[in-house]
Amino acid sequence: MPAVPLTEWLRGQDDQMLADLLRARPDLAAPPPPDIAVLAARAGSRASLTRAAESLDTFTLAVLDALVVADADQHPVAAERVAELVGPEASTSRVRAALDRLVALALAWGSAEYSVAPAAREASGLYPAGLGQTSPVLEGVDVAALLETLPEADRRLLATLAHGSPVGRTRDAAVVVPLERAETPVQRLLAQGLLLRRDAETVELPRQVGLALRGESPLGTVRLDEPPLRTTRRSDVDATGAGEVLELVRRAENLVALWSVEPAGVLKSGGLGVRDVRRLARELDTDDRGAAFVAELLFGAGLVADSATATNPEWMPTTAVEPWLVAAPANQWATLAAAWLDLPRLPGLAGMRDAKDKVLAPLSDDLRRPPAPVERRRVLAALAELPPNTGVASPDELAEVLAWRAPRRGGRLRDEIVRWTMTEATALGVVALGAITSAGRALLDDGPAAAAKAMAESMPEPVDHVLVQADLTVVAPGPLEPTLAIDIGQVADVESAGSATVYRVTEASVRRALDTGRTAEDLHELFRTRSRTPVPQSLSYLIDDIARRHGRLRGGTATSFLRCDDPVLLAEVSAHPTAASLELRRIAPTVLVSPLPLAEVLDELRKVGFAPAAEGADGQVVDLRQAGHRVPATARVRRGGPPTAPSEERMREIVAQLRAGDTAAATRRGRTVSLTAGGGAADTAATLALLREAIEQNGHVLIDFVDSRGVASQRVVTPFRVGGGILEGRDKVNDTVRQYPLHRITSASLIASS
Incomplete structure (x- = not known):
């Protein structure tokens, strides 16, 4: 029985099947195909077939391989023959279910007998099921x-x-000799045709020999069932995840504080250098991978960025970091977690080497992988399938399960991506003890706002007190209230973090608190009212001793200065009303200082009649005029991810367009008027005449129409009114009355009667 072409088979399917196909294979709808023939051509292309096959599990792929091995691209193959090739362990019903799945994706078509597109052989690889050529x-x-x-x-x-x-x-295999002269197994097998010679050093096993040797398992060893996944159940999943979140937020805040003062340099090739990564790891109290991950998180959330300056570009916080720093910890976490979930990068690649033995730097474009968000969600979705508080015993087992579900996805890093995702999700508190947390589940299903609420419920209640020890350490028995955390952070340094944070009060930390404007009395009051333990005398003595010496020597900020050997002229400048606006202050009889830039000070003084000049460090006069305007560096363009499925409404429109395109292709055209030649009023008049003729004859017209999206299509219309720049008629395909603006009609043809 000859095979039915894919185009004809698709034409015979109902609208729901076509809509489901476009939803399952969104690349077929981008851009919308004009008719079924174009849809079939796309569906049968190698690129689209390969992309669709990535969603198939191991068993369904084995069924597809069986169709290819049975030459279903040349003639229809019965389901019984497919089941025979898959092997005796696969039931016929299960094989038919897999065939139904392939049919739903248009990877195969038919009912009792099935066909595949010729490109399916290429999509299955050079040797489908590990079998050579016939x-x-x-x-x-x-x-x-x-x-x-x-x-x-x-x-x-x-x-x-x-x-x-x-x-x-x-x-x-260098030379093929007759059987009687053959001395080695390879020579004998080549002489008998049981091996094929490809070149002087390569031989190939013919498909007939492979099938014969495999016996009842023609496709070889096929893992029919999903590997078992050992699980564990814990009651402290959310609490453990919340503890990780507090640590992550602390490290993120520390990175922001560090790069606010000492930004890290940008490598010439982009990214963060090894020295900066190690320094960051020391400051954050983690390893290099952990430090790189925190930097990638903040970069993905837009909280740090490349300054993109022409000389010495640096990594530094952005203005978006200010509201993030004052947000509640749960909201801070939600920002980072949402950025990670959609991050088109693989932080796990940082520190590895590429094919040219080059180290892949964090924050560089080398870590960019657009499919990463999809693979990340796959891992979390697999965990979300388990009951609440149930985790996997091993990430390797989860990788094995996901590899069975989609063996062609992920490329050579397929299993590594699963392990990286589990590690990163655990550091983020999205996963804890191998299970997805309540906040992680909310992030996956409902978005950042719901996730922040769930995480806030999992976090311990903030405490309003600390425990001051005799060794000048301050223990916070839980997350501190925001105001108390700021106060303690000013006067003490974090020594160890966790569910109970330990701070240490030092001479430098007390001096830092005094530098912010706090007084010794303020610090005594802080510890007296907030400590549940008696304040040790050693701490009081330390505060008083530092306070006595603090501020005796003072310094100020001066961006520019004015000097003059004539004190009278300098007194005249300082007495002028402009001196107040320039914030000029006299620090010596012949010196004035200002916090404003020198160029601004000189301009203002020149406006009121003075004639100052600028001088350099060597005392010579210098020119402060700008060399010219500068333009900001162009932002790097980021490519989008894979196409997404159209909306339901748009799906219906595309299917209707497919039907209309098919009807138009089968229509015999009569007299045609084209509006694309730019004929102006003459063409418009001819179009109106043609449409009125169709109305008088109660006939049909075929119009080439461009919609508001710029998508061209053909429609068969029964017109019944034309005027005011609008053609109104009944669409023959979906039997609905529609209006078509005349300026969007590029051509119109009378449909010839048969």
């Missing part, structure tokens, strides 16, 4: 009987190729 020499030969006559060494060699790669490399 050998014409063995057609009609009883291969099984021939194999029985072979020596053990020859059979062992063939078995190795049959159950592994069908291609082998050997020097014995």
